[in-house]
Amino acid sequence: xxxxxxxxxxxxxxxxxxxxxxxxxxxxxxxxxxxxxxxxxxxxxxxxxxxxxxxxxxxxxxxxxxxxxxxxxxxxxxxxxxxxxxxxxxxxxxxxxxxxxxxxxxxxxxxxxxxxxxxxxxxxxxxxxxxxxxxxxxxxxxxxxxxxxxxxxxxxxxxxxxxxxxxxxxxxxxxxxxxxxxxxxxxxxxxxxxxxxxxxxxxxxxxxxxxxxxxxxxxxxxxxxxxxxxxxxxxxxxxxxxxxxxxxxxxxxxxxxxxxxxxxxxxxxxxxxxxxxx
Numbered sequence: 001x002x003x004x005x006x007x008x009x010x011x012x013x014x015x016x017x018x019x020x021x022x023x024x025x026x027x028x029x030x031x032x033x034x035x036x037x038x039x040x041x042x043x044x045x046x047x048x049x050x051x052x053x054x055x056x057x058x059x060x061x062x063x064x065x066x067x068x069x070x071x072x073x074x075x076x077x078x079x080x081x082x083x084x085x086x087x088x089x090x091x092x093x094x095x096x097x098x099x100x101x102x103x104x105x106x107x108x109x110x111x112x113x114x115x116x117x118x119x120x121x122x123x124x125x126x127x128x129x130x131x132x133x134x135x136x137x138x139x140x141x142x143x144x145x146x147x148x149x150x151x152x153x154x155x156x157x158x159x160x161x162x163x164x165x166x167x168x169x170x171x172x173x174x175x176x177x178x179x180x181x182x183x184x185x186x187x188x189x190x191x192x193x194x195x196x197x198x199x200x201x202x203x204x205x206x207x208x209x210x211x212x213x214x215x216x217x218x219x220x221x222x223x224x225x226x227x228x229x230x231x232x233x234x235x236x237x238x239x240x241x242x243x244x245x246x247x248x249x250x251x252x253x254x255x256x257x258x259x260x261x262x263x264x265x266x267x268x269x270x271x272x273x274x275x276x277x278x
Contacts, residue, residue, distance in 0.1 A: 035260055036265060036266070037264070038267050039266075043076075044273070050070070054256055055252070055253040060243060062092075062237055064088045066086050066087065077195045078175070092241075115214075126157040126158065133147065160212060178274050179192070191268045192225040196216050196217065199217045199220050226255065227247070228245040229268065243255060243256045244266060
C-alpha cells in the first residue's frame with residue numbers, strides 16, 4: 001500500500017514538474033518573440049506597431065526631429081510625413097489613435113507647405129519664360145520658331161500651375177508595404193523597407209515633361225536600405241526603443257520603435273515580405 005502511495009506521489013510530482021517546465025518554455029518562447037521586433041513580421045499581425053523616421057547621425061534621443069511616423073498592422077502601413085519641428089518626445093507619448101489624428105494633421109501641414117513651394121517654383125519659372133518671350137518678340141531679327149516655342153513652354157507652365165493649385169490633400173490610409181532582405185553567408189545584412197505614401201513627384205524645371213503629380217509613391221518614408229540594428233535598447237523618457245540604422249557617407253537615418261524593455265530589441269526580417277494588393 002505504501003509503495004503504491006509513493007509511486008502515486010512520484011507520478012504526481014513528475015506531472016507537476018512537466019507542467020511547470022511546459023509553462024516555463026511557453027513563457028520563454030513568448031518572451032523571445034515579444035522582445036524581438038522585425039518590421040515586416042510584426043507588421044503582419046493584428047497588433048499596431050509604430051515606427052518613427054529620424055534623419056541624422058546622432059543616437060536617437062527625445063530631441064531627435066522626425067521625418068515620418070508609420071503605423072503597421074495586418075500587412076499594411078499608414079505613413080505620415082511630418083514637419084521637422086516635431087520630435088520623438090512630442091509623439092512618443094501618444095496612443096495609436098492619437099497618432100493617427102495628429103499624424104493626419106501634420107501630414108496636411110506638410111502637404112500645404114510642399115504644394116506652396118511647388119507653386120512658387122512654377123510661378124518663378126513661368127515669369128522667367130515670359131521675359132524670354134518678350135525678349136524674343138522685341139528682337140530685331142524675329143525667330144518665329146523661337147517665339148512659338150516660348151509660347152508652348154508658357155502654356156505648359158500655366159497648365160501645370162493650374163493643376164497643382166487644384167491638387168487636394170489625400171488623407172493617409174493603410175497601404176501595402178514590402179520588405180526585401182539581402183543575405184550573406186545565410187545571414188541578413190541589409191533590409192529595405194518599401195512603404196507607400198502620397199507625395200509630389202516629378203520635376204518643375206522641365207515644362208515639356210508634365211510629370212509633376214501628387215500620387216502614391218514608394219521608398220519615400222524609408223529612403224535607404226538599413227544595414228544596422230541597435231546594439232541595445234535606448235531609453236527615451238519612460239520608454240525603451242530599438243532601431244534600424246543606415247549610414248551612407250554623411251547621410252544617416254533611423255527607423256525607431258518602442259520595445260518591451262532594456263533587454264528587448266529590433267531584428268531584421270529573415271525573409272522577404274511582399275506587399276498585398278489594393
